[in-house]
Amino acid sequence: MGYFGDVRRYGQDTVTEAYAIRCCIYLPLAVICLVLMVVLNIYHFSPSFNVRLLYIPALDKSLNSSTNASIVFDLSFTNIEKFSNVYYDPVNITLYDSPNQNHSIANFTIPEFTVKAVELNAFSGAVNATGIDFKAAKREIAANGFKVFHVSVETSVRYDYYGFWKTKRYGYRRGEDVKIGDTGAANLGREMFVWFRVALVGLVVMFLSTDIYF
Template sequence: MRYLADIQRYGRDVVDRAYTIRCYIWLAIAVIVIVLFNICQVSPLFYVRRLYIPALDKSLNSSTNASIIFDLSFINREILSNVYYDPVNVTFYDSPNQNHSIANFTIPEFTVKQSEYKAFKSTEEVKSGVVNTTGLDFEAAKREIAANGFKVFHVSVETSVRHDYYVFWKTKRYVYKRGKDVKIGDTGAANLGKDIFVWFRVTLVGLVVMFLSADIYF
């Protein structure tokens, strides 16, 4: 109805030209959005899912087990791109200032697949391991836990990551370095929740949809 009314008001040639221009603009915007989703990567997330030091577990009453048991989680928030990790160097420190490392561990290279488009569900890859500590003063750590209720450790990961475009070619390598402070109590364990993040690209999509829904022809 509106098309016919516009023809009567402006003439068929003017209206057809306007509708053609509108289609081209829609197509151009769609292409731009697709490109942006591929070239504007969102940095993957890292968090400590589990950290357990048996020597600090009061119920065991033993300091002979000098190991650290851990689960680390790597999250890909990209819905159109896989994330490729080079070998990940994991370093454990006995304080947040990171001036004294107590253990090192290397996770072999791996890939975190693209997240699910439906409901924008992220993809998670969990890496577990056990490593022996060196130079950790367990008695001092226990005294600190007894006095404060916990002792703060720090977990640092460092590697390089790449993203892919349409699975055909990959970006250059980008340095990826993250760290988390972890509070260990007298159970020797700390269970941590996921980080909270904002899907800023959801907002971008919403703005684009609003723009496309508006009348952009003359």
């Protein structure tokens, strides 16, 4: 009996030691995973804004018309978050006839909207320009090959946590200079770069949030 008792005690000691070793290994890993989950839910990547199209018919030399004061636009808002939706308050858009933003020529508001995780919302339309000197703009295009306009965005955004609750509002201001040539339109070839950046950030987030199985 003594021998078998010693064997049982030895077996129990071995199991206890193995359990302690597993705890020493798994507990720090679990803490690291928990910290990563908290960080991913607290820190958010700011959504991006891009001008996909800006067309001013009055500056299109093929139309030979300076009476059309409309500006055609196509704007995009991209959410590069993998798990969070982005909620936009009404977005104020202002167009300026120069990068220094001291003279606005048009403004409009996009109603509140939501961009889901790793998605893009695009808004297109037309707005009438006021106070723009088309003759001076054409002279500048003839001299430099283009005229620089500026598109400004101002709103506030919120994020959610896996669709359950929303964060506080964060101020969101963006702007983009746009070069308009004698076709009246901007040559905007950045969509490939935008989606490359979205894919890159998505891969990083996916790596950090990958579940670890023991």
